[in-house]
Amino acid sequence: MRAKYVLSEVAVGLWRNISMTIAMIITMAVSLTMLGAGLLMYFQVQSMEAYYRGQVEIIVYLNHEITEEDEVKGQLEESLIGDPMVKTVEFKTKEEAWTDFQELFADAPDLVESVDKDRLPASFEVSLNNMDDADEFIAKYEGFGDGAVERIMNQRDALEEVFGLMGGVQRLSLILALVQGIAALLLVANTIQVAAYSKRREVSIMKLVGASNWFVQAPFVLEAVFAGLIGAILAFLALVAGKAFLVDGTFKALFDIMTEMSWTRIWLMLPILAGIASVISAITGWVTLRFQVKV
Amino acid sequence: MIRLEHVTKHYARSNRPSIEDINVSIEKGEFVFFIGPTGAGKSTIIKLLLREEVPNKGKVWVNDKEVTGMRRWKVPAFRRSLGCVFQDFRLLPHRTAAENVAFALEVIGKPKTVARRVVPEVMDLVGLGGKEHRYPHELSGGEQQRVAIARAFVNRPLILLADEPTGNLDPDTSIEIMRLLDRINRTGTTIVMVTHDSNIVNQMRRRVIEIEGGHVVRDQARGVYG
Numbered sequence: 001m002r003a004k005y006v007l008s009e010v011a012v013g014l015w016r017n018i019s020m021t022i023a024m025i026i027t028m029a030v031s032l033t034m035l036g037a038g039l040l041m042y043f044q045v046q047s048m049e050a051y052y053r054g055q056v057e058i059i060v061y062l063n064h065e066i067t068e069e070d071e072v073k074g075q076l077e078e079s080l081i082g083d084p085m086v087k088t089v090e091f092k093t094k095e096e097a098w099t100d101f102q103e104l105f106a107d108a109p110d111l112v113e114s115v116d117k118d119r120l121p122a123s124f125e126v127s128l129n130n131m132d133d134a135d136e137f138i139a140k141y142e143g144f145g146d147g148a149v150e151r152i153m154n155q156r157d158a159l160e161e162v163f164g165l166m167g168g169v170q171r172l173s174l175i176l177a178l179v180q181g182i183a184a185l186l187l188v189a190n191t192i193q194v195a196a197y198s199k200r201r202e203v204s205i206m207k208l209v210g211a212s213n214w215f216v217q218a219p220f221v222l223e224a225v226f227a228g229l230i231g232a233i234l235a236f237l238a239l240v241a242g243k244a245f246l247v248d249g250t251f252k253a254l255f256d257i258m259t260e261m262s263w264t265r266i267w268l269m270l271p272i273l274a275g276i277a278s279v280i281s282a283i284t285g286w287v288t289l290r291f292q293v294k295v
Numbered sequence: 296m297i298r299l300e301h302v303t304k305h306y307a308r309s310n311r312p313s314i315e316d317i318n319v320s321i322e323k324g325e326f327v328f329f330i331g332p333t334g335a336g337k338s339t340i341i342k343l344l345l346r347e348e349v350p351n352k353g354k355v356w357v358n359d360k361e362v363t364g365m366r367r368w369k370v371p372a373f374r375r376s377l378g379c380v381f382q383d384f385r386l387l388p389h390r391t392a393a394e395n396v397a398f399a400l401e402v403i404g405k406p407k408t409v410a411r412r413v414v415p416e417v418m419d420l421v422g423l424g425g426k427e428h429r430y431p432h433e434l435s436g437g438e439q440q441r442v443a444i445a446r447a448f449v450n451r452p453l454i455l456l457a458d459e460p461t462g463n464l465d466p467d468t469s470i471e472i473m474r475l476l477d478r479i480n481r482t483g484t485t486i487v488m489v490t491h492d493s494n495i496v497n498q499m500r501r502r503v504i505e506i507e508g509g510h511v512v513r514d515q516a517r518g519v520y521g
Contacts, residue, residue: 005401205385208345209446210374211402213367 009219010226013195020194021227024187028231031180032277033238034173036269040239041170044261045163051259056155058134060124060141063150068093068122072145079144080124085133090125097122121150131156181280184231188224188281189288195220196293221285228281232274239269296485297321297344297454302353304339312336314509316353321487323453326480328496329489330520331506337489340506341458344487345379346370358453375403378447378455378484382462384439386431392442393418393427399446413449421445421475437468441475448479455479457488461495469495493520 014021060080066073068091080089092100097120105111128137138152196203206216243266247255255261298320305313314336321327329337342348343355346362355362358376365373386395396417397410418427421441431439440460447455457476461469473495480486490496496503496519503518504511513521 201385201387205387205398206402207371208374208379208385209399209403209450210371210377212371212404215402215404 006215006218006222009199010222013199013219013223014226016198017191017194020187020191024184024191024227025230025234027180027184027187028228028277028281029234029238031177031184032232032235032273034177034180035276036235036239036273037242038170038173038177039269039272040261040265041166041173043265044258045166045170048166048259049163052159056127056131056159058126058128058137059153059155060126061121061150061153062123063148064094064119064121066122066148070148072148073122076124076141076144076148080126080141083137083140085128085130085137087127087129092123092125094118094120094122185280185284188227188284189292191227192220192224192285192288193293195223196289217286217289220289221282224281224285225278228277229274232270232277235273235277236270239266296323296325296358297487298354298356299340299343300354300356302343302350302355304336304343304348304350312339312509314339314506317506317509317511319504319511319514321485323485324480324483326477326486326499326501327488328499328501328503328518329487329506330491330496330503331512332491335506336509337506338458341379341456341487341489344454344456345377346373371403375450376453378444378450378452380440380443380447380455380457380460382459384431384436384443384463386439386442386446388431391428391430392423392434392438392445395431395442396446396449399449403450414445417445417449420448420478435468436464437471440464440468440472444472444475444479448484452484454485454487457486459490459492460488461490461492466494470498473499496520 060076062073062076073091077089077091080086094117098117101115101120102112126137128134134154134156138154141149142152143149203216243261243263247261299317302317303313303315312334317340329340331337339348343350344357344362346355346357346365349363353363357373360373362373387398390398393414396414400410400413401407415424415427418424421444423438423441423445426434426438431442434442440463444455444460455476460476461472464472469492476486476488477499500517500519502516503513503520504515505513505521
């Protein structure tokens with residue numbers, strides 16, 4: 001009976017103040033969408049880092065005039081193989097470089113056409129035992145064979161730029177989530193104040209006859225929790241739409257070069273967002289009642 | 296039953312009446328009037344007894360419980376041992392007389408079966424048998440106050456507090472309400488009533504405590520308004 005009473009009070013409360021309820025739910029949904037996007041981005045960076053950490057290599061490009069037969073190539077290879085920092089060494093000939101180049105730019109035949117096959121360098125793809133030694137490694141081999149080494153590229157530097165960009169997007173979405181979240185919580189506080197005011201008679205009588213504090217407060221707190229849950233569901237739907245239309249749609253090409261963002265991870269957002277939304281709404285509601293409305 | 300010891304209450308940011316060093320002791324089953332001019336601090340005493348307010352100094356005992364230091368979560372259970380009526384009745388306009396009384400039981404978690412049994416009893420006791428299903432606006436002022444008394448008494452409290460219960464009623468109706476309160480008092484319920492209705496005080500001839508400027512200036516058994 002009491003549960004029924006509390007629930008009907010919640011429904012009446014939300015309906016009586018419907019415009020405020022909608023405003024509260026929308027801001028909550030936007031905030032939670034941003035939070036969800038930020039979290040997904042965070043997971044994405046984590047998994048990409050784990051995935052690529054095992055794969056990053058250092059590429060030692062030889063001067064394009066040096067071929068497989070040159071003596072200096074053999075010296076370098078020997079030196080690399082004998083180096084304690086190095087785990088594996090793989091040589092890529094000029095021909096292989098050319099084939100890779102053609103594959104990579106298969107969509108742009110004009111570009112392929114305009115490049116002189118001879119200009120592509122042979123290279124060593126080196127993986128280190130410990131990628132933290134990369135700088136030492138580069139310093140050691142940069143000047144090898146008096147200009148025989150053209151350039152040494154650390155793939156991690158390039159990856160870190162991508163991660164940096166993703167980290168920036170992630171931070172931006174979390175800041176937006178925070179700002180929107182504050183707006184949402186202020187709306188929750190306001191909604192509860194209005195609700196408590198419109199029910200002040202009932203509340204004063206309940207307190208007078210000794211209704212327990214939780215019984216007086218529950219309808220108001222549940223109103224906030226309910227709005228939070230609806231907001232979380234809307235945010236989840238927004239993330240699903242984002243995955244379907246952006247990640248797998250418009251920006252498919254961009255996301256294809258990353259590790260896959262799985263549906264499982266999207267689904268995981270539902271309980272996370274719902275949990276965060278309901279707990280924070282409940283706390284805001286309770287604090288408003290306890291310290292502002294003094295219910 | 297009720298004891299105030301050196302109780303002082305000031306309101307920091309308002310000019311609501313304050314009280315100074317009040318010492319009062321009320322026994323079980325007594326019927327006590329607090330009288331005095333408007334702004335003397337009478338209603339402040341009711342607020343202290345209900346623990347709506349906490350004194351700045353001194354201690355308040357109600358039902359042998361020291362309420363000034365009472366934990367917040369214990370207050371609801373404490374209030375269930377009190378009944379309280381006010382000048383403005385404080386009924387819910389969209390509930391019938393019987394529903395108003397039942398509301399007091401509902402919100403403290405009493406099952407519906409209890410309400411079905413005790414609400415008609417208490418409606419009869421206050422003389423509203425047959426009018427249970429009327430809404431407050433369909434009842435006279437005296438009848439509304441009877442509903443309020445029924446609601447205050449339905450939990451059989453040990454103490455009934457009444458803050459100017461006849462303030463909005465004509466003299467004849469006031470006397471009927473006083474008869475009802477007297478009958479409740481005879482069941483052993485302690486009654487503390489704040490009033491400045493001299494007729495009533497003079498007719499009832501009960502203990503009178505007069506407050507003026509926040510001080511007790513008279514405490515007299517079987518007193519008159521003076």
